[in-house]
Amino acid sequence: MKMRTKLSMLFVVLLGLTLVLGACSANNNTGEQTASTAEVQQNSGAKEVIKISVGEDDYGARMLNYAAAFKALNEELVAEGKNVEVVEDILPAVGDDELVLQAQAGQWRDISMNSSLDIGWELDAGLIQPIDWLKESEVFKTLPQNLWDIMEYQGHVYGAIQDMDASPLYINKTALKTLGWSDADIEGLPDRVLKGDFTMDDMLNIATEAVDKKVTKYGLVSDGLDNISVQDINNQIMGFEPYDQEQSKVIFDKKGITDTYNFWEKGIESGAITKDFAALEDVGFGYFVNGDVMFFIGGTGSYNNMKEAYGKSDKEFEDWFYANNTFSLIPAGSKGGKPGSLANPRLYYVSSKVDEKKMPYVQRIIELAMAPNLQMDHTLASGKLPVTRSGQEDPRFSESRFLNDVAYMLDYTKVRPPHLAYPSYLQQQIKGLEALMVKGATAEEAYALFEGNYKQGVDQDQVIFR
Amino acid sequence: MxxxxxxxxxxxxxxxxxxxxxxxxxxxxxxxxxxxxxxxxxxxxxNWQFLTRSFELEGISFPIIWPIVMNTVVFGLLITVIDLLVAIPAAYAFSRLNFFGKGFALKFLFIMGSFPGITLLITSFFIMMYLGLLNTVFAVVVLSAAGMIPWHVYILKGFFDEVSWDLEFSGMIDGCSRFKCLYQIILPNMLSGISAIAIYAFMGAYGEWLLIKLFIFDNTKLTLAGYLAKVIFTDDDKVTNIGLITAIGLFYTIPIGIFYLFTQSTMMKVTIGGSKGV
Amino acid sequence: MNLARLKKKSYPYLFLAPFAILTLMFFVIPALATLWMAATNLDRKMKADFIGFGNFQRIFADINILPIIKVTLIYVFFSLVLTVAFSLLLAICTQYLVKNKKLGALYRVIWLIPSTMPGLVYVVFWKYIFNPTPGGFANKIVMYFGLEQPISWFNDAGLLIIIIAGVISGASGGMILFSASINSIPEDVYKAARVDGAKDRSIIRDIILPALKWPIMYVTVTSTIGLFASYNFILLATRGGPVVDTTTLALYGYQQAFNRLEYGYGAAISVIVVIISLLLTLLLFRLFDFNKLIRPPRIED
Incomplete structure (x- = not known):
């Protein structure tokens, strides 16, 4: 009797398993079928329909550029007399986790968008393919060389840069005057920064003085702790980028990292930097507009944010901005060093699954989305800069005094290395900073936390510890 | 005074x-x-314009809300039906039948009912991928049901426990089979319990968003909760448009509040383990 | 004859079959697969090499693990005690102390709202209240009373806020179950007690609480496991920071899997979460004498 019970149990289990296996084997075919039919649909002898799926890691104005590119491509195809139609399949806000899982599930995005930082790991995960045709592409002919460097990794072009940024140091002129600076001193400041004559320490001292004398409420504020500006400060303090391009390895430099933590510790102790530095992310630019901040580090987009916070017309804001403020590159870490600027540009990536047949269409979508006027549309919406010279020749670009004035920074602007061991470096570095700012850890403790966390999570072959 | x-x-x-x-x-x-x-x-x-038309905001088009509401209702009803079809016979077996390993199975049920389903998310994803069910409503329906059913079985078992055995005895004397007894005599006696479970199932479906966010890639198949999670919220911790979020959040919450008002007396029928003096 | 007996013996399994199949496919198999995954180094490359207990060794060597376990225990313990106590309080108030049934029901419905609200919207509210800038609600209040600098609430008291928000949204489930059980106590029992001169306090102690034994067990066990596995609100509210001050084990597992894309390591941490909650559940079963709950059927075949 017990035997029978067991038998029937077994029966149920087997039934279940057959169902599972049956479904699996059935699916393998259907899976491929749906994939191929979705890709290229032969539309009953009429037009060939090609569906191109595009995505973005974030939400924003870039979606419009996609839409415009599809429209333009279809118009071109009609003009060329080709019997082909491209159809868009846009999905915004595809996070890295979803990107990986969806690619596994055969639902990859033909064109995706991510930071320049992501080349390394996306390549490692087999998500993207080289797009060396970009070198021959007409729209990218006027792309400056330093931007080409961003798109290249291990000898190939992997992404098409679609906007660029710089990280200006916004300076409160009014407060400097209150501190006794002459107009000539103030006007000469950006130049001193450029020559490496004005350093990070000088900046911190002024910030401290401003807070001590109650000229401004905050000394140094940025657009967030986990934002590029903090990274920029760290690189300037260290005096080098923690990346060895030749060996393609991240550099974990004890001395340099300790220096950066010492800088932050000093800033907090002197009151130039407040414990709620991270919390000022979404309000800092507003405080700057109110005159409460001595130095603000952000992106070129911060100018747009300030304009919104100011709440008046573009012209009125521009007048106010130039009357009361100025901006420079990020000062060097030590006398005679180089000034810096850092950016976090988004790149178009092409999925490794895109085949030769589809690639020409994908290529044209990317090229059309990079049309100069679309670059400028994006600039107006986001405050980021057009990348190609032809994009900067758009009349709307020269109308903006700020965009013109800030454009020189592009020549000094670097991006973060696209190495696969680097994102984790940033994450853990910020954890150390958080401990220092919020929990009152010393610079040594912050370093120890950074080192411990980084070492235990990274493939140590990818890093030079020194 | x-x-x-x-x-x-x-x-x-x-x-x-x-x-x-x-x-x-x-x-x-x-x-x-x-x-x-x-x-x-x-x-x-x-921020409430989604009620009357689709609109664009910062380059993203937001659909009008009503088809999504429709999806939500269909999705909820589907889960409710599957939930009941599976849970009722199982609860009946747990309450009134003897089978091998029942004690263990009941404990297992308890553990499953409150098992962190999230820990299974990735492997569920691969299983669904293997079955070719990704991006289908079916996948979300069965996974969501599988997550809720164990504790619904447990609660339904309590209702079966409450139904008098004499009813079933008399039915069997009249020559009913166990199965016939179940749906002709016992079930009509525990309609309140079944409706309570139905309500719980529907509400569970209404609130399901994580599965939809991960398993559905197609923005036309979203439910309200999925819409909120996928279209409105895009970053883990950055809230971009408070007005839109709160408007849709309220739109989401108000119906369920009204639903509660009308169903709360039924929901109150649920008892755990028979409270009448254990 | 045999066929008839087989039929008779097998029908319990027929009743159970749909449930068993569903559970097998979407619970047992994923659970086993998670176990397997925990023994591999599956990552974003989606190639899994078997590494045995390598992930578990890594967990024990992880410099964050001790602080995280500490945070987890504090979070689970206080959330559990407060949730159960608060839902009891709500149930007794709305079901027994408030004599007007309709009003009691209305109070309950209002309390249900936070739990129905999607976490995504719920967290927006809490972030507004405890916004670290002077514009935040709590900061407006403390600064009105003379504080000069705004407080970074989530940095200074993140875990406390998370626990409170969790209790407010989590109490309603227990409240409904408890209210239902109080509701099923016959009026006569109260009447008899009042005739004997019993006050509210002794009625609650001697009649209501004993009747709630099983619901309390149920809520305690499910909440314990649920709390161990929960990370959703924390993820949205603080992302586990500052540093790891609000990171629970489950959140850490999630972050390893979904943020760092180390699925194997994330799965191993989930396995630890499951083992801890299983052990606790078994302990609670013993504490509440679970076997009594399983009554034998009265119709013998």
Missing amino acids: NLWKFSKRNMIHFFMILLMLPIVFMIIWLFVSSVYNYNSGRFSWV
Whole structure:
């Protein structure tokens, strides 16, 4: 009797398993079928329909550029007399986790968008393919060389840069005057920064003085702790980028990292930097507009944010901005060093699954989305800069005094290395900073936390510890 | 003196209202945020325009809400039906039949019912991928049902326990089979329990968003909760448009509040383990 | 004859079959697969090499693990005690102390709202209240009373806020179950007690609480496991920071899997979460004498 019970149990289990296996084997075919039919649909002898799926890691104005590119491509195809139609399949806000899982599930995005930082790991995960045709592409002919460097990794072009940024140091002129600076001193400041004559320490001292004398409420504020500006400060303090391009390895430099933590510790102790530095992310630019901040580090987009916070017309804001403020590159870490600027540009990536047949269409979508006027549309919406010279020749670009004035920074602007061991470096570095700012850890403790966390999570072959 | 007496009698109400203040405040805040722009200081219904038309915001088109509401209702009903079809016979077996390993199975049920389903998310994803069911409503329906059913079985078992055995005895004397007894005699006696479970199942489906976010890639198949998670929220911790979020959040919450008001007496039928003096 | 007996013996399994199949496919198999995954180094490359207990060794060597376990225990313990106590309080108030049934029901419905609200919207509210800038609600209050600098609430008291928000949204489930059980106590029992001169306090102690034994067990066990596995609100509210001050084990597992894309390591941490909650559940079963709950059927075949 017990035997029978067991038998029937077994029966149920087997039934279940057959169902599972049956479904699996059935699916393998259907899976491929749906994939191929979705890709290229032969539309009953009429037009060939090609569906191109595009995505973005974030939400924003870039979606419009996609839409415009599809429209333009279809118009071109009609003009060329080709019997082909491209159809868009846009999905915004595809996070890295979803990107990986969806690619596994055969639902990859033909064109995706991510930071320049992501080349390394996306390549490692087999998500993207080289797009060396970009070198021959007409729209990218006027792309400056330093931007080409961003798109290249291990000898190939992997992404098409679609906007660029710089990280200006916004300076409160009014407060400097209150501190006794002459107009000539103030006007000469950006130049001193450029020559490496004005350093990070000088900046911190002024910030401290401003807070001590109650000229401004905050000394140094940025657009967030986990934002590029903090990274920029760290690189300037260290005096080098923690990346060895030749060996393609991240550099974990004890001395340099300790220096950066010492800088932050000093800033907090002197009151130039407040414990709620991270919390000022979404309000800092507003405080700057109110005159409460001595130095603000952000992106070129911060100018747009300030304009919104100011709440008046573009012209009125521009007048106010130039009357009361100025901006420079990020000062060097030590006398005679180089000034810096850092950016976090988004790149178009092409999925490794895109085949030769589809690639020409994908290529044209990317090229059309990079049309100069679309670059400028994006600039107006986001405050980021057009990348190609032809994009900067758009009349709307020269109308903006700020965009013109800030454009020189592009020549000094670097991006973060696209190495696969680097994102984790940033994450853990910020954890150390958080401990220092919020929990009152010393610079040594912050370093120890950074080192411990980084070492235990990274493939140590990818890093030079020194 | 009279006032003192009055306040003593009504102290419990004062107490309850005091406790509820944060929630009432939250609802009011949600509403105000949805129609009032804190930055510009202007009132407008612009965040509620999803009620009447599809619209564009910062380059993203947001669909009109009603097809999504329709999806939500269909999705909820589908889960409810599957839930009941699976849970009722199982609960019956747990309550009234003897089978091998029942004690263990019941404990297992308990553990499953409250098992962190999230830990299974990735492997479920691969299983669904293997079955070719990704991006189908079916996948979300069965996974969501599989997550809820164990504890629904457990609660339904309590209802079966409450139904008098004499009813079933008399049925069997009349020559009913166990199966016939179940649906002709027992089930009609526990309709309140079944409706309570149906309500729970529907509400569970209404709130399901994580599965939809991960398993559905197609924005036309979203439910309200999935819409909120996928279209409105894009970053882990950055809230981009408070007005739109609060408007849709309220739109999401109001129907379920009204639903509760009408169903809460049924929901109250649920008892765990028979409270009548164990 | 045999066929008839087989039929008779097998029908319990027929009743159970749909449930068993569903559970097998979407619970047992994923659970086993998670176990397997925990023994591999599956990552974003989606190639899994078997590494045995390598992930578990890594967990024990992880410099964050001790602080995280500490945070987890504090979070689970206080959330559990407060949730159960608060839902009991709400149930007794709305079901027994408030004599007007309709009002009691209305109070309950209002309390249900936070739990129905999607976490995504719920967290927006809490972030507004405890916004670290002077514009935040709590900061407006403390600064009105003379504080000069705004407080970074989530940095200074993140875990406390998370626990409170969790209790407010989590109490309603227990409240409904408890209210239902109080509701099923016959009026006569109260009447008899009042005739004997019993006050509210002794009625609650001697009649209501004993009747709630099983619901309390149920809520305690499910909440314990649920709390161990929960990370959703924390993820949205603080992302586990500052540093790891609000990171629970489950959140850490999630972050390893979904943020760092180390699925194997994330799965191993989930396995630890499951083992801890299983052990606790078994302990609670023993504490509440679970076997009594399983009554034998009265119709013998």
